[in-house]
Amino acid sequence: MTAMVRRSGREPLRGWRLALALVVVVPLAGAAMVAPQYPAGAQQPSGGVDAPTDSAVTVSGRADGVYGDDFSDLRVTVSQTRNLTSQGISVSWTGGKPTVMRDAVQMVANYLQIMQCWGPDPAAADFRETCVQGFGRPGGAVNRIPKLLVPDPLETVLSPDAKIIPFLAVTGERSSDGAECDAGCNLGALLSDYFRADNTNEIYQGFTAADGTGRVVFEVQNAITQPYLGCGAPQPAPGGGQTPRPCSLVVVPRGDHDMDGNPLCAGCALVDSPLQASTFRDRIVIPLQFESLGGGCELGAEERLTVGSDLVADAVRSWQPALCADGGATFGYSAASDEDAVRQVLSPVPGAPGMGFTAEPAVPLPGGPEVLHAPVVLSGAVIAFNIDVEVDASAPPDVLKLRASALRELKLTPRLVAKLLTQSYSSDVPGGAVSEHVRNNPRDLFQDPELRSLNPVFVQFTRVAALRSGLMVAQGNSAAYREVWKWILADATARKWLAGEPDEHGMVVNSYYRDVLNTGVPLDTFPKADATEVVGAGAPEDKPFGTGHLRPYLGSMEEAALQTRRADPKSKTVWDANRTPPDYVAGSALRPVGFRGAMSITDAASAARYGLYAASLTNQNQEFVAPTREGMLAAVDAMVPSEADDDVLMIDPTKKAPGAYPLTMVNYAAVNISNQDQAARDDYAQFLRYAAGAGQTEGVRRGELPRGYVPLPNKLRQQTMSAANAIERGPAPSPTPSVEPTEPETTTPTTLSTTPASTSTSTGTPNAGLPPVTPGPTRTPAPVPPATAVSQTTPGGPLGLVGQYALVAALALGLLGGAAGPVLLRLSGRRRI
Structure with a gap:
């Protein structure tokens, strides 16, 4: 300068x-006191910061x-x-x-x-x-x-x-x-x-x-x-x-x-x-x-334990103070994968959580406990971005007016997301500019002709140095991650590319991923399988850095959203000899406005919490749909019962559903009623009544439904209220050994009652059979609508979540060397950059 x-x-x-x-x-x-000058962006999750x-x-x-x-x-x-x-x-x-x-x-x-x-x-x-x-x-x-x-x-x-x-x-x-x-x-x-x-x-x-x-x-x-x-x-x-x-x-x-x-x-x-x-x-x-x-709950109070998905975290944190107010139960919550939540809820060990949150059914093995499912939140996985428009004075007027502002629209296909998740852009691989397996691929997503054909604004970008942070993802497994892979693998173009077929411009999949993804079964993790290592400038030969330094895992979906807001992928590729001990560190400060370029896979609530926009994704109708209220509700209308449990709805990624956002997810509370006493069941039932009632009121106050969630449709709220009734009643009586009667008797089949148990404390005024939604948290339990005709009990069967995906988990563990870190195998030859 x-x-x-x-x-x-x-x-x-x-x-x-x-x-x-x-x-x-x-x-x-x-x-x-006025509304913001900028209206809510078309691609912000429901109730974004605008x-x-x-x-x-x-x-x-x-x-x-x-x-x-x-x-x-x-x-x-x-x-x-x-x-x-x-x-x-x-x-x-x-x-x-x-x-x-x-x-x-x-x-x-x-x-x-x-x-x-x-x-x-x-x-x-x-x-x-x-x-x-x-x-x-x-x-x-x-x-x-x-x-x-x-x-x-x-x-x-x-x-x-x-x-x-x-x-x-x-x-x-x-x-x-x-x-x-x-x-x-x-x-x-x-x-x-x-x-x-x-x-x-x-x-x-x-x-x-x-x-x-x-x-x-x-x-x-x-x-x-x-x-x-x-x-x-x-x-x-x-x-x-x-x-x-x-x-x-x-x-x-x-x-x-x-x-x-x-x-x-x-x-x-x-x-x-x-x-x-x-x-x-x-x-x-x-x-x-x-x-x-x-949080507003009494310190030291006995907690009813809950555990589960990142996708419910913001909602549960908001509801906790309202639930414990006026002497109500205190609910503890620990974030865990869907699989871990199911495992803990099904556990017979005393003290195990009685309720877990998952988007996939908790199916006990034969002879296992009785489990009920109740919808609690409607959310989804999103690809959040924080990208500044980088153009100079020569850009067309309609683009020039966006200069240094945050990009609000981004269209992505399953194949583009697959390219990001497989480290197939050269900037996502250590030393990728000279690495044989990716060096002929585009440097990053924003140089990909496929992306530019869908998002012409990137043709005008004059600076792209800030746009090399790849796609941030969290460590571990998740039903949300499986939905991402299902969506990708349901697209024929993405499948062919993952199998090794070049795209129209000659870009090929990173060869380290071919055997990982072509198993026919969608993973529930995002493996980092590229084992390339390079020695950073000034570092000793025996201290290379690899994928774990360049594209490290983050701890949770919420952290992924936060780091996207900060435009900081936590890369550490600069050797610091003055550090004790010497090690690789981050190479620059936070990117200020005008220099930012970051993306992540996170949940809609976390994206909304940190003011991020979310990409529009193609569905089976080849429509680009954002995770808006309308897009998620259209997806719910097209959901189908899961194969393991009719009470749990899931996306069929091959089904054509006009206007549906393809990564929409209903998250359920799975309650083990066999291992809980009456007091615990009463408390869990009260949680569900609140979640389906006042907890569906959108707002920023404690007790309300946070940004990014979409209120549950009435049919799902009714299902939750019916499940709350059944939880209070408890498990069905065990069959009594038959005794030879002295004379014939007539038996009557046992049926589920549609009235609340005598221990129920639910009060309130019915509102056409649905729980009322009030402006703000309330301690008055929502009235219970009539029980639905479908059974609330999960049938026993050998197809538990853990067993259903055991092969996938074993494959992922073998490839990743454990869920805690990326696969970082040493190459025989190292390159210095």
Whole structure:
């Protein structure tokens, strides 16, 4: 770069000096409660972060900016300001001046900087020190204080030699301001005890389009994910007791003037920190209220154990406080694979969970326990993405207006997803550019002619360096993963390609995967089978890195969504000889707005929680369908009973269902009623009544159905209510050994009662036989509709979930060397890159 910064001796512009200009203050008293400026995206999961909430606010900028900038037309809208957890929220704006760009993505003036602060008094002099700072562009430093020829006229607090604004943690600790640092000092290390480049949530640059609008998703962090902010942690309440600690969202609008009030010269950029006194003076402060961290249930209370799928996690966490309120039962929840959940629920061991969540039936072996299935949530697997449009000024007007904004639409076919899951793009393989088995394939998904023919916007992309993170997936097995493979293998084009047939452009499957996937049985894991290893630059010959470094597994679907929001696949391919012990580390900081390119397979609720868009996938009708409410409900209407249990509905991937999203899943509570006493059965029945009643009310409050889920259709809610009745009644009586009667008797077949057991505590007013949905959590159990005609008891049989897929599990374990890690076999020859 040769551009210069005005009034600073015409020195070259450094990456870390792309800070910004001044501006706007916020009249908080005039904050209006309004819907977000951007409507819900067509490809967001149901109820995404752009959807309106009753705590959305809009605030305005001010006209008297310190440096002569006028922000009086700026209107900033935050989609949610109450009932917050660790999640994404939408920050959108209108009335801004178009961002001045140096090239495809580098912003030099007229943009927004957004951060989270814990300070209780926004007017206090040290309030800025309570804000989590950013780390600038990839490889850049923290928010430095530049030593310009024109000093900051309002900077009176810091020492003359300060190089950064220090951070004051909620715990009372305070970082150095860097005054003691010499020219080679690592300023980022001064803050690394509190936050780092891989977990800061500051939006370093928010782009304003030519029409004055902009939109970003901000990752709000509570005290669990950022303890040095402490948001949501308990603190004394004014009237006694405790209340969750509030925090603030701070927006610093930047203009196009130097600190002396003169306009920036051509090719120059803003360089002052947003936390510098004059710049921070014009901040917009928006109060944030958090949910308490405790969950609302009594500490130490006896728990009813539940276990199961990631796909129910957000819903169960939301329902737990409502269920335990007013003396109700406390339900513990542990995430586990569907298979593990089934195994635990069927276990005869005392203390095993009585209820597990799974999308596949829990089928006991002959003589095993009696198990009932009840639908609890409608969700699905999604391919979430966080991709910025990277085009330059030569792009067509309809594409240019999207520059540096988040891509909202992406179309994917089964074959494209298969290419990602098999490490068939050269950038997904260590040393892939020279690896014989993939070197002639496209570098990444976005260079694939197949993708470009479906998504023409990528033809205009002028930067693709950020788009090499592959497809993030979580470790372990899951029914959701099996649904992905079923969808892929149901497509003839994808099957042929996986079997070795090149696509129309000559791309071939990674040869390491042919034997893994061509078994005829869909896996429930995402194996990382490429065993290629290379020695990184500067590393010793006996320290290569492989797939586990380049494309590591993540711990859960939720983590996959979070890392997609951060655009950080956790790759570690840079050798650090100074580390103890030396090892491979990440090569760059978080990608700021304009540089992001990340994708993952996650669940719809996690994608919605972190404000991600989700790809539209082809169904058997060759329609591209997104995981919207309409797409999922259409899929439910076309579901068929599973082969193992008629009460469990599943997608038939070969069935043509117009408008159906192909990875839709109904998740069930499987309850073992044979091994539970009456009190436990009553509690589990109450859980199900809540889940099918008030728990289907959509919202962001505790007790409601979180974003990303679709409320269950009435027929499924009725099934759950009927299952709750049967659970209270308990298992059918065991047959009594026959005794030779002294005289003939007439016996009457036993039938299931359609009335609640005498121990039931259900109350309420019937509503056409369906449980009412109320606006918010309630302790009044929903009324029980008439029992459905179908049996709620899972028939015994040899086709248990574990047995049904034992061959697949054994194959996966043999190929993966265990579910805990990728297959990383040593190659006889290594290449140095």
